Amino acid sequence: xxxxxxxxxxxxxxxxxxxxxxxxxxxxxxxxxxxxxxxxxxxxxxxxxxxxxxxxxxxxxxxxxxxxxxx
Amino acid sequence: xxxxxxxxxxxxxxxxxxxxxxxxxxxxxxxxxxxxxxxxxxxxxxxxxxxxxxxxxxxxxxxxxxxxxxxxxxxxxxxxxxxxxxxxxxxxxxxxxxxxxxxxxxxxxxxxxxxxxxxxxxxxxxxxxxxxxxxxxxxxxxxxxxxxxxxxxxxxxxxxxxxxxxxxxxxxxxxxxxxxxxxxxxxxxxxxxxxxxxxxxxxxxxxxxxxxxxxxxxxxxxxxxxxxxxxxxxxxxxxxxxxxxxxxxxxxxxxxxxxxxxxxxxxxxxxxxxxxxxxxxxxxxxxxxxxxxxxxxxxxxxxxxxxxxxxxxxxxxxxxxxxxxxxxxxxxxxxxxxxxxxxxxxxxxxxxxxxxxxxxxxxxxxxxxx
Numbered sequence: 001x002x003x004x005x006x007x008x009x010x011x012x013x014x015x016x017x018x019x020x021x022x023x024x025x026x027x028x029x030x031x032x033x034x035x036x037x038x039x040x041x042x043x044x045x046x047x048x049x050x051x052x053x054x055x056x057x058x059x060x061x062x063x064x065x066x067x068x069x070x071x
Numbered sequence: 072x073x074x075x076x077x078x079x080x081x082x083x084x085x086x087x088x089x090x091x092x093x094x095x096x097x098x099x100x101x102x103x104x105x106x107x108x109x110x111x112x113x114x115x116x117x118x119x120x121x122x123x124x125x126x127x128x129x130x131x132x133x134x135x136x137x138x139x140x141x142x143x144x145x146x147x148x149x150x151x152x153x154x155x156x157x158x159x160x161x162x163x164x165x166x167x168x169x170x171x172x173x174x175x176x177x178x179x180x181x182x183x184x185x186x187x188x189x190x191x192x193x194x195x196x197x198x199x200x201x202x203x204x205x206x207x208x209x210x211x212x213x214x215x216x217x218x219x220x221x222x223x224x225x226x227x228x229x230x231x232x233x234x235x236x237x238x239x240x241x242x243x244x245x246x247x248x249x250x251x252x253x254x255x256x257x258x259x260x261x262x263x264x265x266x267x268x269x270x271x272x273x274x275x276x277x278x279x280x281x282x283x284x285x286x287x288x289x290x291x292x293x294x295x296x297x298x299x300x301x302x303x304x305x306x307x308x309x310x311x312x313x314x315x316x317x318x319x320x321x322x323x324x325x326x327x328x329x330x331x332x333x334x335x336x337x338x339x340x341x342x343x344x345x346x347x348x349x350x351x352x353x354x355x356x357x358x359x360x361x362x363x364x365x366x367x368x369x370x371x372x373x374x375x376x377x378x379x380x381x382x383x384x385x386x387x388x389x390x391x392x393x394x395x396x397x398x399x400x401x402x403x404x405x406x407x408x409x410x411x412x413x414x415x416x417x418x419x420x421x422x423x424x425x426x427x428x429x430x431x432x433x434x435x436x437x438x439x440x441x
Contacts (some may be wrong), residue, residue, distance in 0.1 A: 008218065009152070009155060009217075009218030009219040009220055010215065010218060010219075011155065011215075011216055011219075011350070011351030011352075011367075012282075012285060012351040012352055013210070013285070013288060013289065013293060013351070014210065014215060014351075016293060016295075017210075017211075017293075020293075037150075037152070037219070038150075039148045040280045043075075043280065044295075047295070047297065048295070051295075063221065
């Protein structure tokens with residue numbers, strides 16, 4: 001199942017908190033994508049996911065970045 | 072990733088050590104860098120307040136903002152955006168400043184004061200951490216300033232242009248610009264040294280996302296140790312430099328531009344910590360973000376300048392003689408307003424997600440809220 005979080009335009013630390021809450025609700029096989037609008041949010045979410053031993057892929061979008069992982 | 076961890080530590084070390092160098096070359100004691108104090112001095116230089124002892128267009132501020140601007144342009148991170156609760160940000164910036172000027176320093180100066188042996192700053196640190204905890208609890212409860220969106224390039228260029236304007240005023244020194252002849256505002260390192268350090272710190276802080284408030288918040292509540300390295304580096308860098316220059320003077324009494332009222336050191340920094348947490352970052356970070364084209368951060372800085380002006384016009388700011396009665400009243404009011412903003416600016420976390428922070432796509436379900 002695909003779970004999507006749109007954290008664009010939110011101040012710190014809300015993007016990371018939204019991503020973390022979504023990550024914790026994932027089931028094996030789920031995909032999580034997080035939309036962020038700020039470099040700092042991109043870095044924070046990516047670092048968090050790497051610390052969870054995930055391999056996030058980051059792609060640039062029109063309004064920021066999309067960070068994707070498969071659980 | 073390893074390089075990033077090095078960069079944030081280097082940013083803190085450089086900020087701490089260079090602050091002590093600036094003091095060595097003329098800045099006030101334990102005030103090599105202080106965003107609150109320097110914005111207050113700028114407010115005075117522009118005549119927004121008439122406290123003769125604290126009026127100077129501090130080039131550290133312009134350097135920091137323009138360094139961040141240049142760095143963000145080069146790295147393509149200059150992104151004009153804003154529109155997320157500007158008037159609330161203005162108020163929180165004002166409240167931050169009222170609290171910081173009761174304590175006599177922003178979080179950066181708090182760490183510099185600790186590293187210089189000013190133990191009055193310990194009560195301030197406890198207050199700051201408590202304020203961050205309170206602010207984070209309000210965010211966890213659902214406080215949000217709402218979404219920022221992209222704006223035209225012109226809006227993002229306002230703050231950098233304002234900083235260039237301040238530099239022009241500094242170098243041309245027209246008669247309507249005030250400059251202290253005694254007191255802290257008269258104590259200053261050479262202009263080009265201050266400006267150069269500012270530019271360097273601006274670049275480093277833009278690259279590393281240095282933030283003192285974020286450091287405490289992430290360490291305690293998000294269990295992320297990235298940003299705290301900056302604050303620790305700041306303390307270590309300043310401490311070592313103070314030892315080297317012989318400016319480490321441990322004690323409570325007779326500390327430069329500080330008072331010994333522990334309760335109000337606590338309360339002042341509690342207000343500052345809570346306001347900055349609700350704002351999403353410390354004043355140094357706000358200044359960096361304003362250089363990156365963030366107009367919300369720019370409004371926050373203007374709110375801080377406004378707060379500095381009323382702090383001195385109404386006799387709210389403390390001095391080495393202590394806290395003022397007006398300051399205590401203003402501190403109490405600022406505290407209540409900050410808490411009210413945090414309380415009523417909240418939607419339950421899950422509800423906020425359902426409103427659109429977490430969007431459905433494909434057959435997905437809502438994320439957030441547990």
